[in-house]
Amino acid sequence: MAEYAHPEALVSTEWVTQHGGDPGVRVVEVDVDTKAYNDGHVPGAIAWAWHTQLCDTVRRDILSQRQFEALMGASGVTPDTTLVIYGDNNNWFAAWALWQARIYGHKDVRLMNGGRKKWLAEGRDVSLDAPQVAAVPYEAQHPDFSVRAFLADVRNALAHRSAALVDVRSPMEFTGEILAPPGLPETCQRGGHIRGARSIPWGRACNDDGTFRSADELRALYAHEGIDGSKPVIAYCRIGERSSHTWFVLRYLLGFDNVTNYDGSWTEWGNLVGVDVARGAAA
Amino acid sequence: MKIEEFQERRLVVDGWEVNLTSYRLGAEWRAKADNVSPGATLCRTTGATREEAETKALKRAENLLARTERRTV
Numbered sequence: 001m002a003e004y005a006h007p008e009a010l011v012s013t014e015w016v017t018q019h020g021g022d023p024g025v026r027v028v029e030v031d032v033d034t035k036a037y038n039d040g041h042v043p044g045a046i047a048w049a050w051h052t053q054l055c056d057t058v059r060r061d062i063l064s065q066r067q068f069e070a071l072m073g074a075s076g077v078t079p080d081t082t083l084v085i086y087g088d089n090n091n092w093f094a095a096w097a098l099w100q101a102r103i104y105g106h107k108d109v110r111l112m113n114g115g116r117k118k119w120l121a122e123g124r125d126v127s128l129d130a131p132q133v134a135a136v137p138y139e140a141q142h143p144d145f146s147v148r149a150f151l152a153d154v155r156n157a158l159a160h161r162s163a164a165l166v167d168v169r170s171p172m173e174f175t176g177e178i179l180a181p182p183g184l185p186e187t188c189q190r191g192g193h194i195r196g197a198r199s200i201p202w203g204r205a206c207n208d209d210g211t212f213r214s215a216d217e218l219r220a221l222y223a224h225e226g227i228d229g230s231k232p233v234i235a236y237c238r239i240g241e242r243s244s245h246t247w248f249v250l251r252y253l254l255g256f257d258n259v260t261n262y263d264g265s266w267t268e269w270g271n272l273v274g275v276d277v278a279r280g281a282a283a
Numbered sequence: 284m285k286i287e288e289f290q291e292r293r294l295v296v297d298g299w300e301v302n303l304t305s306y307r308l309g310a311e312w313r314a315k316a317d318n319v320s321p322g323a324t325l326c327r328t329t330g331a332t333r334e335e336a337e338t339k340a341l342k343r344a345e346n347l348l349a350r351t352e353r354r355t356v
Contacts, residue, residue, distance in 0.1 A: 035327050036315075040284065040308050089322055120286050120306060127284065128308075170321040176356045181323040182299045183347035191354060203322055242321065279356045 002215040005255025009248070010113045010212070011084055013122055020044055020084065026077050029116065030054065030087040030097045040126035042086065042112075042119060046075055046133060050093040050241065054100060062148075062263065065140050068104045072138035079107065079138065086112035086119070090203070090210045095244035099261055103148060105141025111248065114210040121209065147247070149234045149260035151268060158196065163232040163258075165197035166225075168246045169266065173238065174199040176279040179270070180238065187238065188270030194236070195278040198225040202242045205249045218254055229256035236262040236269075284309060288333070293319060296341060297348040301325070303340060305333050312336040316344035 004010065011019075020027045020042060027045040029037045037047035048054055053071055056063060063071065077083060083106060087094035091111055101109040112119070120126070149157075157163035172178045176191030193199070204221055207213055213221070219228075227233060233250055235243040240263030247261040269275060289306040300319035305312060314336035316325045326343040330336030 032324070036324075039313050039327060040286065088324060089317070092322075117304075120304075121289050121291070123286050123289060125284065126286055126308065172320070172353075177353055178351060179354075180351075181321050182318040182351045183325045183344065184318075184323055186352075191356070201321060203320075 002219070004212075004215050004253040006252040009110050009252040011110050012113055013119050013124060016042060016084060016086075016112050016119075017124060024080065025082045025084060026075060027084045027086070027112075028075065028094075028097070030085055030094045031089070031116075032093055036088045036116060037130075038128070040120075040128055041116075043125055043127040044131055045086075045127075046131060048075075048097060050096060054093070054097055062100050062103065065104060065143060068100065069138045069140045072106070072140070074133070074135050076133040076136055077106075077138060078136050079140075081108070083109040084112055085109065086115045088116045090117065090206050090245070091115040092202075092241045092245050095248045096241040099147065099244040099247055103143050103145065105144060113212060117210040147251070147260055149236075149262035151262075151264055151272075153260065154194065154234060154236075154262055154264075154269075157232070157234055158194070163234050163260075164227055165194055166222075166227060166233060166235045166243075166246060166250075167193045167197040167199050168202040168235055168237045168242050169193075169199075170201055171199060171281075173266070175281055176277075187267045190270045190277050192270070192277040192279040193266075193282075194269055195276050197236075197278075197282070198227065199282050200225050200227070200246070202237070202245045205246065212249065212253060215253060218249060222250070222254070229254065232258040232260070234260050234262050236265040238266045239263070240265045290333075294341075296345050299348045299351070301341075301344055301348075303337060305337050305340075307333070314340040316340040318348070 179186040328339035
């Protein structure tokens with residue numbers, strides 16, 4: 001069985017049990033908010049809320065370099081810290097945090113394989129206490145946007161057929177039958193997908209216990225849809241967090257060199273005036 | 284603290300597949316409902332018993348899912 005291209009980007013729940021409290025390691029639970037964290041979390045872990053701490057709360061964007069530095073510093077993270085991130089929903093928002101840490105050049109950032117779900121299912125210790133963290137200075141690298149796709153990049157890729165688009169939302173979101181995941185607020189004016197995109201829902205990359213499927217299984221999954229790393233890949237979803245998960249799979253587990261996350265995703269494309277929208281199943 | 288009696292099951296609520304998770308933490312029960320596809324969290328609840336926490340979660344999930352409109356494509 002082939003190994004992941006970058007196995008160092010993943011740690012197991014057992015590794016976190018053994019090393020989560022080591023000096024130089026910071027464990028962070030990341031979810032859309034901190035409700036899950038408040039229901040019990042990995043002992044010693046701190047919490048980051050996606051909607052208030054990992055996005056600019058005024059304009060729609062990721063954190064600025066200064067905001068990222070402030071978050072890291074307040075979290076007691078130095079540039080040499082081993083940052084171990086996990087979360088609910090099989091690490092959706094954790095992957096978003098990892099993607100952003102990659103943009104700002106944090107050297108050692110890893111996902112806990114299986115996320116919160118696996119930790120709970122294994123009956124491991126949890127804590128209700130938020131640890132006190134001493135703030136430290138943090139200096140980030142200038143942002144590296146080679147892992148981020150903007151609207152112009154997507155348009156350019158479509159015009160020149162220069163990248164493969166992977167839509168990682170659910171099949172019903174892809175076809176346009178629903179505008180948002182069932183039970184969540186509709187955040188776009190039109191349903192459907194970007195023409196030419198392949199539908200590969202994020203969850204197909206995971207086992208039932210929340211861990212990632214094997215490298216061989218992942219390679220076969222994406223190759224079946226023509227995604228083999230031979231050309232650039234742009235992943236998108238609704239708000240960019242599920243596509244961060246797929247970005248992580250393609251970049252770190254399969255080792256594709258040129259993978260970007262279009263974080264504008266369907267909440268941008270599905271609200272644009274005059275753009276092409278495809279509906280129904282993929283051609 | 285330890286998570287105890289962790290349980291996960293699937294059921295259909297208002298025509299949508301839902302994943303219902305519950306467990307005991309100390310004296311309190313926690314429940315969570317997710318939509319199965321794509322796997323987003325719908326709600327989290329607590330209760331003095333598993334049944335109470337799960338019933339609250341399912342009721343809240345049902346209210347949310349009832350708002351989802353299916354379109355013809």
